[in-house]
Amino acid sequence: MSILGTRVLRTEDPRLLTAGGTYVDDLRVPELAGAARVTFVRSPLAHARITGSDAAPLPLGGPWLEPLPAVVDLGEAMAGRTLLFPDAGSNAVSHLGVRHIDMPTTPARVWAAISQARESQ
């Protein structure tokens, strides 16, 4: 019977249904041992001109941060920090004085938390 015009069971489905797919975050291979993770905090502004950035003097390193090769500061992605564990988004901004970010975490809330922490310093 031709597969054309006929409902055909997909061969990939049993694995997707019983063991799940293999997405990037599912990879458990030796090559990725100690691999860094990155969290992007996106700008709450859809379209804006960047007139200055104080990202450069951010202290790098620490128990949860690895040195950052470059801070992406163009377009939507405003600040990238490499992270060592998945829930490190708040850790990544803790050195800016941020101790708490309202849930659910949105770009606007992250930026608000950073601004608030700076004002109180």
Added chain:
Amino acid sequence: VKVTVTVNGGEVAAEVADRTLLVHFLRDEAGLTATNIGCDTSSCGACTVLLDGESVKSCTVLAAQADGCEVTTVEGLASDPGDMHPMQRAFRAEHALQCGFCTPGMIMAAISLLAENPSPTEEEVRSGLEGNLCRCTGYHNIVRAVLAAGEG
């Protein structure tokens, strides 16, 4: 904090940070990566698992809250390797998945739904699964699969 959870019938114990979420415990300590993290905010349902038989979004449950409990993930549904749970078979037969990202959570939510209501109407299936988002299928085939897996 020391957490011991019975996951798919086997005991998993680990010393984890207090704030560790159940979904991270399942993925990183139990090594079960079928349960996906989609939104981290309880919106999408990709992380749905059964906690003592009831569906929960495991990104909103602390691992410590599951201490001493039983958790079932999609990996633990089939009784034999190579076999499938009736819900998994129905999903396949009705083409209720494409990329497969929402599928583990969708199946766990659907099983929980049928446990409460073995013969739901289409409307009840749609409202019962409204906490689970799918970007591929448009939901139609998922609803058909759950109806097929139900008692009718």
